[in-house]
Amino acid sequence: xxxCLRELSIESLRDFRRTWPQLxxxxxxxxxxxVVVLAPAVGLLVRLFLTTTAxxxxxxxxxxxxxxxxxxxxxxxTVGAVSLGLLFAETGALMVIGFGAVEDRRVTWLDxxxxxxxxxxxxxxxxxxxxxxxxxxxxxxxAVVSTLYWLLLREYDINYYLTQKxxxxxxxxxGAGLVLTVAAILVLRRIAGWxxxxxxVLFEGVGGxxxxxxxxxxxxxxxxxxxxxxxxxxxxxxxxxxxxxxxIGLFGDLLIPxxxxxxxxxxxxxxxxxxxxxxxxxxxxxxATVLFPLVVVRVYRSLAGPxxxxxxxxxxxxxxxxxARRVPGKAxxxxxxxxxxxxxxxxxxxxxxxxxxxxxxxxxQPSSTFPPRPQNLIxxxx
Numbered sequence: 309x310x311x312c313l314r315e316l317s318i319e320s321l322r323d324f325r326r327t328w329p330q331l332x333x334x335x336x337x338x339x340x341x342x343v344v345v346l347a348p349a350v351g352l353l354v355r356l357f358l359t360t361t362a363x364x365x366x367x368x369x370x371x372x373x374x375x376x377x378x379x380x381x382x383x384x385x386t387v388g389a390v391s392l393g394l395l396f397a398e399t400g401a402l403m404v405i406g407f408g409a410v411e412d413r414r415v416t417w418l419d420x421x422x423x424x425x426x427x428x429x430x431x432x433x434x435x436x437x438x439x440x441x442x443x444x445x446x447x448x449x450x451a452v453v454s455t456l457y458w459l460l461l462r463e464y465d466i467n468y469y470l471t472q473k474x475x476x477x478x479x480x481x482x483g484a485g486l487v488l489t490v491a492a493i494l495v496l497r498r499i500a501g502w503x504x505x506x507x508x509v510l511f512e513g514v515g516g517x518x519x520x521x522x523x524x525x526x527x528x529x530x531x532x533x534x535x536x537x538x539x540x541x542x543x544x545x546x547x548x549x550x551x552x553x554x555x556i557g558l559f560g561d562l563l564i565p566x567x568x569x570x571x572x573x574x575x576x577x578x579x580x581x582x583x584x585x586x587x588x589x590x591x592x593x594x595x596a597t598v599l600f601p602l603v604v605v606r607v608y609r610s611l612a613g614p615x616x617x618x619x620x621x622x623x624x625x626x627x628x629x630x631x632a633r634r635v636p637g638k639a640x641x642x643x644x645x646x647x648x649x650x651x652x653x654x655x656x657x658x659x660x661x662x663x664x665x666x667x668x669x670x671x672x673q674p675s676s677t678f679p680p681r682p683q684n685l686i687x688x689x690x
Contacts, residue, residue, distance in 0.1 A: 311530040311610060313537045313603075320602040323409035326627055330405050331598040334417040338398040381443065388439040393432030400424035400431065400510050402601035407511060407617050409602070410609060414627040415617075423510070423617075430515045434505055437517040442495060449491035453484045500534040501527050507608035511615025526612040534607070545596050549589055556585045 324331065401417075401424040408415035415423075424431075460476040461469055469477040504523040508514040514522055527534055564577035608615065 311533055311607070313533065313607075316606040316610060317603055320406070320599060320606050323406055323602045323606075324599055326630070327405050327409050327415075328598070330415065330417045330420070331402060331602075332594060334401050334405065334420055335398070335594055335598050337417065337421070338401065342394065342398075381447075384443060385436070385439055388443075389432055389436040392435035392439060393428065396431035396435060396506055397424045397428050399601050400427065400506055402598055403507060403510055403605050404617065406602040406605040407507075407615070409627060410605060411617065412627045413617065427509060430509050431506075433516045434509060434519055437520055438502060438505075441520075442498065445494050445498065446491055449487050452487050456480045456483050456487075496535055496538060497531065500531055500538060503527060503534055503604060504608050504612050507605060507615060508612065511608070511613070511617060522612075530611065541600070545592070549592055552588045552592060553585060556581060556588060559584070 401420040404420040404423045405415045405417070457480065460480040501524040502520050504526050505519040508519045508522050560577065560581035563580065564574060
């Protein structure tokens with residue numbers, strides 16, 4: 309059967325209309341959990357790997373050298389696998405709600421998260437193999453980019469080239485752009501082949517690299533169509549975000565008087581525009597985040613499925629035609645909010661101390677006789 313992404317997208321929008329309260333709440337809860345758990349975990353992993361350097365600081369070109377070192381590659385693989393595995397858990401929870409919608413079963417945000425979190429270890433396992441394979445694709449291209457940097461941009465500090473933009477800078481930029489474009493196409497093709505890996509983990513119990521292989525087999529005949537769909541999706545989101553930002557900018561021009569002598573009025577207008585723009589783009593991000601898993605579930609049901617949603621006990625026909633706004637797990641949400649406040653305060657104090665430490669370590673000698681400039685750092689706080 310020919311895959312029709314347009315029809316599947318329309319069906320996914322219908323699923324979204326019936327389940328949007330649970331989808332959005334799931335996404336918001338996971339975003340908060342990412343702030344509380346994921347960011348500190350990734351920070352600790354980066355700090356652990358930076359302890360293997362001589363000074364705990366990696367600056368400018370040394371960043372590239374660090375990433376190509378076995379320890380740097382291990383850092384990329386580990387941090388990438390953990391981060392991607394937790395992202396898979398969020399996406400998986402949204403897919404569970406979407407799968408329930410396909411079968412007309414009401415799945416709450418709490419049921420979805422429980423279902424996905426039971427499979428976190430499998431998600432990290434899948435992410436480990438995925439990141440490893442993507443690194444095998446990307447590293448040769450990064451090696452070419454590093455060679456261009458070494459041949460053309462090693463004489464002065466990188467900040468000099470970013471400021472002055474001599475001819476060799478543009479040669480390096482164009483060359484790197486072409487190389488990275490080829491790498492992006494290869495990566496996109498690989499991701500299109502893995503599109504069904506998460507549904508296979510969630511609804512068929514397939515794990516590890518077997519899920520990646522099974523997804524590649526299931527999508528073989530429709531790989532180009534899926535790639536085209538992913539490109540259209542990314543372009544549409546970029547255009548939508550640009551349109552919203554442009555429209556809000558026009559609104560700001562009308563709201564903020566150009567010749568006003570009132571600083572308070574100017575600040576109020578500017579603040580309003582910034583808040584509206586931030587909220588609008590956040591809404592677009594949330595909508596895209598929750599809609600994409602619904603489309604993937606529909607693609608899975610079309611190409612591989614049907615799969616099974618077990619042990620979720622919601623009966624067929626329990627979803628109904630209208631979205632249910634009842635929110636289960638209010639106690640869990642309350643405790644989570646309290647924990648978030650504590651974590652934000654601790655993170656603020658830690659970042660303040662880390663910023664002071666990094667400033668004290670920026671007395672690194674420049675890589676040439678060009679006057680000292682601020683250097684790009686990956687640093688380990690003490």
